[in-house]
Amino acid sequence: MKYFLYCALAASLMPSIPALAQPTPKPAAASATTYTVQGRVTDRSTGQGLPGVTVLAKGTTTGVSTNKDGTYSIQVPKQAKLLLFSSIGYMQREVKLTGQTTINVWLASDSQQLSEVVVMGTAPAVQKQEVTGSVSSVITGKAAGVSVRGSRSLKRKDREAAASAPYGYAYPGQPEPGAGESYATIAENGFRNATKEPLSTFSIDVDAASYSNVRRFLQQGQLPPTDAVRTEELINYFQYNYPQPEPTAPEPFRVITEQAQCPWNPEHQLVQVALQGRKVPTEKLPPANLVFLIDVSGSMQGDDRLGLVQQALRLLTKELRPQDKVAMVVYAGAAGTVLPPTAGSSRADILAAIGRLTAGGSTAGGAGLRLAYQVARQNFNKEGNNRVILCTDGDFNVGEQSDQAMERLITEERESGVFLTVLGVGQGNYQDKKMELLADKGNGNYAYLDNLDEARRVLVQQFGGTLFTIAKDVKLQVEFNPARVREYRLVGYENRLLAAEDFNNDRKDAGELGSGHTVTALYEVVPVGAPASVDPLKYQPATPTPTPAATAELLTVKLRYKQPQGGSSKLLEQPLTGQDRPLAEASENLRFAAAVAQFGMLLRQSDYRGTATWEATAALAKGARSYDPDGYRAELVRLIKLAEGLRPSPTELGSR
Known part of the structure; x- marks a missing residue:
């Protein structure tokens, strides 16, 4: 030799x-x-x-x-x-x-x-x-x-x-960031004419997977792929200091609206539309019927995959109450039940089953989902919370492989009244697109666990919000008053948009709101009198616009929702009046949400980022941190500075 x-x-x-x-x-x-x-x-x-x-x-x-x-x-x-x-x-x-x-x-x-x-x-x-x-x-x-x-x-x-090569940019011999991972393509929302299209309709989104995934890229020294950045999920990752619903209010949430000067385009206004879900004490939450559905295929080997899932489920097990029940289904080359429905008080049995998990084999994701839903239906609690918790990297390669097939499967199964929570782990082969689809179609929510602290946040600190739904199929429809609004743009929510007629269609699926959850949406508004983004029409006479009264409504927020096990929606309406004010006089909630939105637009190199800079974004976030119970707002400031250091210089961009 x-x-x-x-x-x-x-x-x-x-x-x-x-x-x-x-x-x-x-x-x-x-x-x-x-x-x-x-x-x-x-x-x-x-x-x-x-x-x-x-x-x-x-x-x-x-x-x-x-x-x-x-x-x-x-x-x-x-x-x-x-x-x-x-x-x-x-x-x-x-x-x-x-x-x-x-x-x-x-x-x-x-x-x-x-x-x-x-x-x-x-x-x-x-x-x-x-x-x-x-x-x-x-x-x-x-x-x-x-x-x-x-x-x-x-x-x-x-x-x-x-x-x-700087991380986040590919040169010869270096793969693109996120290569091998899948993300749904996002085409950013543009401006809409308030006269021609006065209605903006979308489903709420309480998912926060995009933020923790973006954090993973930045902490590894990379800028994330553009389509990994879903701005609404970055905004909704954080807690906001919104008031709770009145104790006697029939609705399980409160609607909050506010307007101020737009930080990345001072000639425009920024409108915040937010929901604050009622916080239900853990001891008063209904009993839970949970099925852990765990991917134990070969791609799940590693401490940051199956190992992290096991740690996360151990944390969740400690939160269970005696009235809760847990079953465990696994799938690799085939699917099987490894723990029958077990009372939350039998923690030793649940923890032992978690400890026995090992990874290997192919990925029969479709068979696993069917079996998990079957186990959940067999133990269905009409007065409780019935949910499958799927833990995976999303790399399905046996059974229902296409997005269409998986969507049909989940759409069929959700009719049983069983909700779905998706916990994503891993990197390199991470299938974000597929997992977001599963959670969206399965009446559930989606989180990405980049570390054990994120698992604790999702499954312990937000136990009720993650696992207990207080309102389902929640849709928002905002009608803009053309007397005050020339154009508007919804920031994010591109994959949650609905047709105007979907708002009154109770068969149209939408997002779920959990106990204590908040939902925040931002609109960039071009007021009447400000420069328009489109030149005046040549062959149509310009209609003179009267100066609106200071008391005229800017917009009206309409909202529909259903009870967790209900079939008919309820309607709420709330107008927004008054004039805009300087950004410095806006609430800390709006200012911080605006900073996160700027962060997302800069990461995406958005055409709508206006005058936004990394320095200004960090300063805006830093000035809105007095409400930061878990330190995540301070973390955002650090991530903004990391991203600024990773951005390419003009020389690097010109040499590509």
């Missing part, structure tokens, strides 16, 4: 750091001139941790290598600007240092880097043997005591371009 020297290749790919030859020492305490950065390096295609990756503060001699699970901790000199990640068989990556203390990254395999690989056992008293398989399987330790050698064939200019 012909052998190639490993050392020459290693020297060409990795910086010379004497400390790497020894076991990685425990990091010393950070001094005044350094700070600690820690995180995990994973394989782009498998999501598994990569051991032995060189992590170097570029331009210094400070470096460490990752542990067997891909984790690392490094003391970074404060003057360092870049963190370099390199490993044999993978493309090098650089991350700009902006003071962040957690950096999780993935490395993409360099399919052209090794033209020949020979693996040789080096353990004493072990006969030499040839090992075949992918480079990643060898590097991740599936063959113990091996060394890898090869020759580089990737062009140098492509290597250098890939190594220096």
Whole structure:
């Protein structure tokens, strides 16, 4: 057998750091001139941790290598600007240092880097043997005591371009961010003429998956794919300090409206339409009939997938009450019940079933959904909350594969009165498009768990809002007064738009509102007298517009909803009057929602972002943080600064 020297290749790919030859020492305490950065390096295609990756503060001699699970901790000199990640068989990556203390990254395999690989056992008293398989399987330790050698064939200019590419933008040899993941295409809402189209109709959306997914990209040093940014989900991720419904009010929510100057276009107005769901104490919530439906296929292997699901379900189990019941269905090559309906007081049995879960096999998602709904129907509680909780990366590859087939399945099953909650995990093969569709059509909600803290937020802090519906098929229809409004634009909600006639059609599905949930929608309004976005018509006479009275209504909000098990909707109406005011005089709720909307438009590079800048967005969010019970508003300010540091320069954009 012909052998190639490993050392020459290693020297060409990795910086010379004497400390790497020894076991990685425990990091010393950070001094005044350094700070600690820690995180995990994973394989782009498998999501598994990569051991032995060189992590170097570029331009210094400070470096460490990752542990067997891909984790690392490094003391970074404060003057360092870049963190370099390199490993044999993978493309090098650089991350700009902006003071962040957690950096999780993935490395993409360099399919052209090794033209020949020979693996040789080096353990004493072990006969030499040839090992075949992918480079990643060898590097991740599936063959113990091996060394890898090869020759580089990737062009140098492509290597250098890939190594220096800013995250969120692709150069030769570097995949697009989110490659292998699926997101529904979003065509942003444009302006509508209030005279020709006075009605704006849409379904509410309480999902917040887009925000935590965007956070995942930014914390890994990437700008997210454009279609991963759903602005309404970013806005609705946060809690707002809206007043609760009156105790004697028959409706389970309160409607709040407000208007002020638009921050990204001062000549326009910003109108906020919001709902505050009634907060029902946990002890007064109806009994729950829950079915955990867990994807245990091969794609779910890993601590950030099935491992995170298990941790999340353990947190949820601790919230269960004796009157609640839980069953557990799993699916891989086939579907099966691993826990019959069990009282919430039998926590040991539920936790034991969760602990026995392992991943492997193909993905019979359709069969799993059918079985879970069947179990939920068999134990249906007419006075309770009946729900399937689906935990998956959405990578269905057996059974109902097409979106149309899955939509038909879910639409049929929702007629039983069983609601659906979708919890997404993983990366690389993440199927956001499919999971959003399932939750939308299944009378449910959708969250993405990027870490255990998000699982705690969704399943513990928002236990009632996530799992208990207080109103279903909630639709909003806003009618604009042409005497005061020339044009309007709904910010976000592109995949929730409805036809005007759908508003009165009780057979038309819409969104669900949970206990304590808030829903916020923003309209950018062009008032009469402001410059129009479309030039005046040449062949139609201009109709003089009388100056409206200060007391004239700007718009009327109409709302329809059903009781959780009801079939007929109820109608509410509420007008908005008065004049707009400076943004500085607006409520903190409106100002913070406006900051989040700007954040979304900047991430999307929206044509409607106007004068918005990262600096102005951070300042607007920072000035609206007095109500921040869980610290998520402060986190947003940090994410805005991260995104600003990742944006491409004009030179980088021009060179693509």
